Each structure stands twice: as C-alpha cells, then as structure tokens.
Amino acid sequence: xxxxxxxxxxxxxxxxxxxxxxxxxxxxxxxxxxxxxxxxxxxxxxxxxxxxxxxxxxxxxxxxxxxxxxxxxxxxxxxxxxxxxxxxxxxxxxxxxxxxxxxxxxxxxxxxxxxxxxxxxxxxxxxxxxxxxxxxxxxxxxxxxxxxxxxx
Amino acid sequence: xxxxxxxxxxxxxxxxxxxxxxxxxxxxxxxxxxxxxxxxxxxxxxxxxxxxxxxxxxxxxxxxxxxxxxxxxxxxxxxxxxxxxxxxxxxxxxxxxxxxxxxxxxx
Numbered sequence: 001x002x003x004x005x006x007x008x009x010x011x012x013x014x015x016x017x018x019x020x021x022x023x024x025x026x027x028x029x030x031x032x033x034x035x036x037x038x039x040x041x042x043x044x045x046x047x048x049x050x051x052x053x054x055x056x057x058x059x060x061x062x063x064x065x066x067x068x069x070x071x072x073x074x075x076x077x078x079x080x081x082x083x084x085x086x087x088x089x090x091x092x093x094x095x096x097x098x099x100x101x102x103x104x105x106x107x108x109x110x111x112x113x114x115x116x117x118x119x120x121x122x123x124x125x126x127x128x129x130x131x132x133x134x135x136x137x138x139x140x141x142x143x144x145x146x147x148x149x150x151x152x
Numbered sequence: 153x154x155x156x157x158x159x160x161x162x163x164x165x166x167x168x169x170x171x172x173x174x175x176x177x178x179x180x181x182x183x184x185x186x187x188x189x190x191x192x193x194x195x196x197x198x199x200x201x202x203x204x205x206x207x208x209x210x211x212x213x214x215x216x217x218x219x220x221x222x223x224x225x226x227x228x229x230x231x232x233x234x235x236x237x238x239x240x241x242x243x244x245x246x247x248x249x250x251x252x253x254x255x256x257x258x259x
Binding site: 051054055057059060065067068069092093103105111114115117118119120121122124125126 | 168169170178217234
C-alpha cells in the first residue's frame with residue numbers, strides 16, 4: 001500500500017478557512033464526505049473528537065494529525081489541509097498548526113494502510129519534510145512530496 | 153556505547169507511536185547512543201524486544217499512553233512518560249538516561 005493510494009488531488013485543500021479546532025475538523029471531514037469516503041459526517045466527526053479527547057493530536061511543529069478508526073469510513077483516506085495563518089489546535093507546544101492531516105481508517109483497517117500511515121508519521125518528524133510541505137504552493141506539489149514517502 | 157531500549161505506544165496506534173519512535177531514533181543518533189525500539193501500534197507489536205536486548209541495555213524509555221507488558225523490565229533503570237513527551241522532549245529523556253537519573257524499575 002502506498003500513501004498515494006490514500007490521497008489524491010480532491011483530498012487536498014491549500015487554503016483552509018477555519019479559525020478553530022472544531023471548525024477545521026469539520027472542514028476536513030466535509031472533504032471526505034464530498035469525495036464519498038465517509039457515510040455520515042456528524043457521526044464521523046464524533047469519532048474524530050473521541051480520539052482528540054484522549055489528547056490533542058496537535059503534536060507541535062505546526063502539525064495536527066486528527067485520526068480515527070471509524071465504522072463510518074467507507075474508503076481509507078488521508079486529507080491534507082494547509083492554513084496560511086495557522087489555527088489554534090490545542091497543540092502540545094501551544095503554537096498554531098498550519099499543516100493538517102486527517103486520517104480516516106475503517107474499523108477493520110488492513111495493515112497495508114497502517115504501514116503507509118506509520119511511514120507518514122515518521123516522515124513528519126523530519127524538519128526538511130515539513131518545510132517542503134509548508135512551502136508547497138500547488139496540490140500537485142503536495143502529492144509529489146507525499147509520494148517520496150512511498151520510495152523509502 | 154551507551155545502549156537504550158524503548159517502547160512506544162498510543163491509543164489508536166496509527167500516528168504517535170511511530171512519531172515517537174522516529175524522534176527517539178533521530179535523537180539517539182545525535183547523541184551517538186544505540187537504541188532499539190519496540191512499537192506497539194495498530195499493526196501489533198513490531199521489533200519486539202528480546203530478552204538479550206533488555207539484559208544488555210543501560211536504560212529503558214517507556215513512552216506509552218496505554219498499558220504495556222512491564223514485568224520484563226524489572227531491575228532495569230527505567231522511565232515512564234507519555235508518548236507525546238518523547239516527541240516533545242527526546243533530548244532530555246536521553247540525557248537523563250545517560251546521566252543515570254532513571255529509577256530501577258520494580259513491580
């Protein structure tokens with residue numbers, strides 16, 4: 001399984017409009033609904049919040065990675081969003097998050113998908129990788145950067 | 153060479169487990185410290201620590217937000233932190249290990 005099988009151009013938004021954590025979770029989840037990756041927006045969002053309640057997925061480094069294994073996921077997917085001004089995501093370092101990855105996994109997710117996401121998580125720890133994503137101006141460029149994960 | 157072992161684990165097991173593992177690996181290499189990391193994630197346990205790894209290590213970092221098997225670490229210098237602590241403050245964790253600040257783990 002490759003990361004490029006979980007994300008495609010329609011699942012990328014480079015100018016998120018949200019101003020708060022709740023709003024951005026909704027904005028990203030809406031993209032999943034529009035692309036028929038989830039069956040119920042409201043209940044999916046509840047599942048995302050349930051994970052956040054265990055501890056914010058705003059890990060610092062300007063990154064937030066809300067994620068859930070939910071029965072409302074019909075297609076394993078990854079949404080990427082970018083906020084130019086940053087959004088307060090109750091991050092561990094207190095700084096606003098600018099890069100958002102919403103990970104939607106079905107309850108019985110296969111290990112192949114999880115392997116790709118584990119690699120994404122590992123790459124996000126690297127500053128050069130984050131810098132490239134922060135600088136990316138087009139969706140195509142984002143896909144190109146994410147595809148480098150598949151080559152590792 | 154100083155030898156560390158670590159276990160990382162988080163509730164969903166999709167992201168933080170692997171971020172913490174990567175961060176500890178990068179930081180350990182900056183300190184020229186050897187590290188072996190067991191990840192307990194949604195894919196199950198990977199790189200499960202062997203008894204010889206545990207016996208020969210100098211210190212143990214447990215970065216977990218869920219319960220993990222602890223009995224195997226009795227008698228070793230060990231610290232238990234949240235998985236996010238390993239992502240945020242890996243340098244301090246490793247420095248403290250090298251400075252001998254961990255307590256001996258007892259059941």
